[in-house]
Amino acid sequence: MDYQALYRKYRPQKFGDLVGQDHVSETLSREVEGGTVAHAYLFAGPRGTGKTSTARIIAKALNCTDRRDGGEPCNECASCIGITEGNSLDVIELDAASHNKVEDVREIRANVGTVASVGGSRRVYILDEAHMLSRAASNALLKTLEEPPEHAHFVLATTEPYKLPDTIRSRTQRFDFHPIGSEALIGHLGAIATAEGFSSTPESLSLIARHARGSARDAIGLLEQVAALGSGTVDARGVTRALGLADTEVFTELARVIAERDAPGALSLVTRIASEGSDLRRFVSDSIEFLRGVFLVLYAPNIEEIVDEPGDVLEDWRRAARTLDAGDVFRSIDQLGDALVSLREGREERLVVELTLLRLARPETATDPASLATRLDRIEERVRWLHDQVRPDPANDGRPAEKSQPIAEPPAAPVLRAVPEPVKSAPVEAAPDTPAEVTRQESVKAPEPPAAEPTPIPPPVKPVVSGADVDTIIQKWPAIISQVRDRAGARRHALFQEALPVAVEDGGLTLEVPANLPFHLDQLQADTRLTEVVEAAIVELLGGSLRVRYRSGNGGTPAVRDETPEADSESATVPDKDDLLEVAAEDDDPISIAREVLGAEPTDG
Numbered sequence: 001m002d003y004q005a006l007y008r009k010y011r012p013q014k015f016g017d018l019v020g021q022d023h024v025s026e027t028l029s030r031e032v033e034g035g036t037v038a039h040a041y042l043f044a045g046p047r048g049t050g051k052t053s054t055a056r057i058i059a060k061a062l063n064c065t066d067r068r069d070g071g072e073p074c075n076e077c078a079s080c081i082g083i084t085e086g087n088s089l090d091v092i093e094l095d096a097a098s099h100n101k102v103e104d105v106r107e108i109r110a111n112v113g114t115v116a117s118v119g120g121s122r123r124v125y126i127l128d129e130a131h132m133l134s135r136a137a138s139n140a141l142l143k144t145l146e147e148p149p150e151h152a153h154f155v156l157a158t159t160e161p162y163k164l165p166d167t168i169r170s171r172t173q174r175f176d177f178h179p180i181g182s183e184a185l186i187g188h189l190g191a192i193a194t195a196e197g198f199s200s201t202p203e204s205l206s207l208i209a210r211h212a213r214g215s216a217r218d219a220i221g222l223l224e225q226v227a228a229l230g231s232g233t234v235d236a237r238g239v240t241r242a243l244g245l246a247d248t249e250v251f252t253e254l255a256r257v258i259a260e261r262d263a264p265g266a267l268s269l270v271t272r273i274a275s276e277g278s279d280l281r282r283f284v285s286d287s288i289e290f291l292r293g294v295f296l297v298l299y300a301p302n303i304e305e306i307v308d309e310p311g312d313v314l315e316d317w318r319r320a321a322r323t324l325d326a327g328d329v330f331r332s333i334d335q336l337g338d339a340l341v342s343l344r345e346g347r348e349e350r351l352v353v354e355l356t357l358l359r360l361a362r363p364e365t366a367t368d369p370a371s372l373a374t375r376l377d378r379i380e381e382r383v384r385w386l387h388d389q390v391r392p393d394p395a396n397d398g399r400p401a402e403k404s405q406p407i408a409e410p411p412a413a414p415v416l417r418a419v420p421e422p423v424k425s426a427p428v429e430a431a432p433d434t435p436a437e438v439t440r441q442e443s444v445k446a447p448e449p450p451a452a453e454p455t456p457i458p459p460p461v462k463p464v465v466s467g468a469d470v471d472t473i474i475q476k477w478p479a480i481i482s483q484v485r486d487r488a489g490a491r492r493h494a495l496f497q498e499a500l501p502v503a504v505e506d507g508g509l510t511l512e513v514p515a516n517l518p519f520h521l522d523q524l525q526a527d528t529r530l531t532e533v534v535e536a537a538i539v540e541l542l543g544g545s546l547r548v549r550y551r552s553g554n555g556g557t558p559a560v561r562d563e564t565p566e567a568d569s570e571s572a573t574v575p576d577k578d579d580l581l582e583v584a585a586e587d588d589d590p591i592s593i594a595r596e597v598l599g600a601e602p603t604d605g
Contacts, residue, residue, distance in 0.1 A: 007220040010192055012053045013084065014072045015061075019188045019216055020180035021050055027175070028054070032061045032071030038173040040145050040154040042130075044161035045177025048215030052093075052128060054177075055155035059083055059091045059124035062153070079121070093126040100133050105140040112144055112152050123152050130156035131163035138165050145171050179214020181308050182206070188216065189223055193234060198227045200234035206310045207239045244279035248316065251290040255320035258328055258360050266357035270350065280349045281340070284356075288336050293317035295329050301519050321519075322526060325491060327373060332360050377489070384487045388536070473501040473509060476541050483537040484530070492530045495520050499550060509538070509546040512553035524550050 012018050015025040031037050037058070043051040060073035060080050067073060073080050082088035092111070094104075108125065127133075133141070145154055145168065156172060158164065180188075186202070186209045193200040204226070212219035222242065223234060230238040240247060250273060257265045273283055293307070297317045300306050304314065339356040343349055359365055473480075477500075485493040498520050499511035513521040524530065534548050591602060 005221070006192060006196070006224045007217045010195075010220065012050060012057065013060075013075050015054075015057055015070070016072065018050050018054065018057075020184040020214075021054070021177055024050075024054060024175045024177065028058060029061075029071040032058070032067075033069075037062065037153065039148050039152070040172040041156065042161065042164075042169060042172035042174040043155065043157045043177060044174060045159070046179055046214060047159055048212075048217030048219075049177040049180060050216065051157040051177055052126065054175075055124070055126045055157060056083055056091065058153070058155065059088075059122070059126075062122040062124065063088075063090055090121050091124050091126065093128065096127050096129045097132040100137055102134070102136045102140050105133075105137045108141070109144050112148055121151070125152065125154045127154065127156045129158060130168075131158045131160045133164075135165070138168055142167055142171070180216055181214070182209050182310055185209040185212065185214070185216065185219055186310075189219055192220060192223065193227075196227070198223075198232055198234050201236065203236045203312075204234045204239050206312070207236055207245075208234075210309070210313070211239075211243060211245070240278070244277065244282055246273050246276070246278045246283045246286065250283070251287060252316060252320060254287060254290070254357075255294070255324055257357070258332060259323040261361055261363075263358055263361045266361040267354060270354050270357060274350055280353050281343045284336055284340050284343060284353060288333055288340065290317070290320070291329055291333050291336070294320045294324060295326075295333070297321040298326055298329065298519070301517070322522075325377075327377065328360075331363070335359055381489060384489065388487055388533075469504055470501055472542070473504060477501060479541055480534065480537045483540075484533055487537075488530050488533045492527065492533075495523050495527075496530060496534070499524060502553075504546065507545075507547060508549050510549050510551060512551055515552050518552070521550060521552055 015029040018025045041055075041058070043054060045051055057073065060075070060083050061067060061071050063079040063083070064073040065077045065079060075081070075084065079088065079090070083091050092108075094108070099105075112123075112125070114123075148154065154172075156164075156168070161169065161174070186205045189205045189208060190200065193205070200223075205223075208219050208222050208226070212222060222239070226234050226238045226242050229242055236248075239245070250269065253265075253269055256262070257269060270280075273280065293309070293313070294317050296306060297303055297314075298321050303317070307314075335356055339352050342352050481493070481497060484496050488496070498517055499513050501509060502512040503510040511524075513524065531548050535545060538544075538546050538548075595601065
């Protein structure tokens with residue numbers, strides 16, 4: 001026998017062979033076993049999910065002479081073998097794309113009246129791509145579809161059920177075929193690879209399943225292609241070569257380039273991808289998918305319940321989410337989406353990708369609102385840092401306060417500029433005699449970068465706060481929150497305000513984060529700058545130091561949130577509404593105000 005493609009060789013032959021469609025196989029097998037098979041079915045779902053195969057299994061089960069338990073066909077009798085080989089007279093399979101006229105439907109209606117090939121058999125009509133029927137053909141099929149002869153059954157398969165008229169859909173029993181899950185598809189591919197004698201790795205099968213997007217036919221076809229490329233070996237390298245994909249490490253490197261503002265690294269990344277023969281358009285599309293995963297990780301702690309991806313992919317998303325801000329993720333998705341549109345318009349691929357990655361690594365080169373917002377955030381970050389470094393001390397006659405433990409300076413965004421040629425200055429023979437001469441020489445002197453300041457000797461560490469307890473911390477907590485907002489920025493403030501003080505012990509302050517916010521807890525524990533800002537605020541407000549620790553809580557909301565400290569002044573008390581109205585009535589008489597301000601007198605006219 002001539003070679004047969006693997007997706008045809010391993011086509012499901014019974015209900016138990018269907019992959020990832022348990023809701024369909026269990027229902028149909030029970031209907032066959034109980035003799036309650038409907039006269040018309042509508043199978044809807046993406047390509048490669050088993051719609052046509054299920055229709056053939058129904059035909060086998062209805063005509064099998066030795067049906068097994070659970071309504072399964074035997075696949076050994078003459079009827080089952082004939083349907084499997086495609087030469088049975090009891091199964092009529094039509095393609096609606098080429099049989100979509102009224103004349104074709106009339107022919108079907110004429111054939112429906114004829115009896116089956118064998119007494120007691122059932123005739124099954126499989127109409128593939130049913131949404132391609134014209135409106136006239138659909139109307140011509142209505143009566144036959146509603147009241148077919150007892151020996152006739154219809155199965156309509158389509159990938160676009162919304163294009164079918166409501167009159168067709170209401171006359172059928174509908175089953176929706178879902179994209180096959182990654183785990184089920186990986187197991188199916190592994191079984192086929194073992195049966196064919198292929199040498200495969202879990203990473204390669206996971207990569208095939210991911211890019212098949214739930215289609216068993218696409219996955220099996222790709223497995224066959226990679227096995228032929230590798231002479232029976234299926235590995236990740238072969239999959240990337242066959243599909244023109246970039247390695248998975250490339251997307252982790254892309255996240256690093258964006259987070260660290262590494263423009264040379266961005267250009268090197270494009271060079272690496274192009275030199276490996278990867279498809280740049282596919283790289284941009286996969287980058288958008290990768291950043292979508294990072295976005296989901298940032299805002300959905302239960303990521304496993306939202307997406308159907310392998311564990312190693314989810315870990316890559318989490319690793320990138322620890323380095324990228326939400327603003328960078330949104331900006332990157334927008335600009336990569338624009339680049340994908342430009343690539344589809346036929347523009348120079350490498351140039352478009354290089355410019356896009358350069359804008360992602362250097363927001364100052366872009367003028368879109370998202371990039372401008374990112375630049376403003378970085379400016380505010382540096383201003384807050386400078387404010388912390390030179391904060392005046394009222395107890396020291398307004399001079400800058402002596403620095404406590406210095407807070408690490410945020411990395412400055414490098415700016416693209418031309419490198420100036422070195423300026424050769426003539427040696428100075430004598431010092432200038434007058435201040436005017438000094439001023440003139442300084443005005444013409446070439447600008448030089450400021451010399452690096454010597455590392456300051458850290459002052460003595462302040463002692464631990466004595467006599468501090470949770471009530472003391474709660475009293476000062478709104479002031480600490482305010483300083484975090486001013487010095488650490490809105491993003492860190494949004495994370496930090498979910499933590500609440502619960503204990504002071506062993507020279508440390510324990511802050512509790514609700515158990516339903518694991519992402520916030522991970523971010524707070526990993527953010528050393530935020531910890532330094534909080535500890536500095538404690539030193540300033542309490543006169544001593546406390547080490548800040550975070551832990552997960554029970555998910556409840558402690559009663560201390562949003563309480564007003566009792567140390568506030570009496571002016572913070574809100575007056576009663578009636579008091580306000582009485583004061584307005586006594587002191588704000590409009591006639592008196594007019595006399596006093598304008599010198600006017602009321603008149604009768």
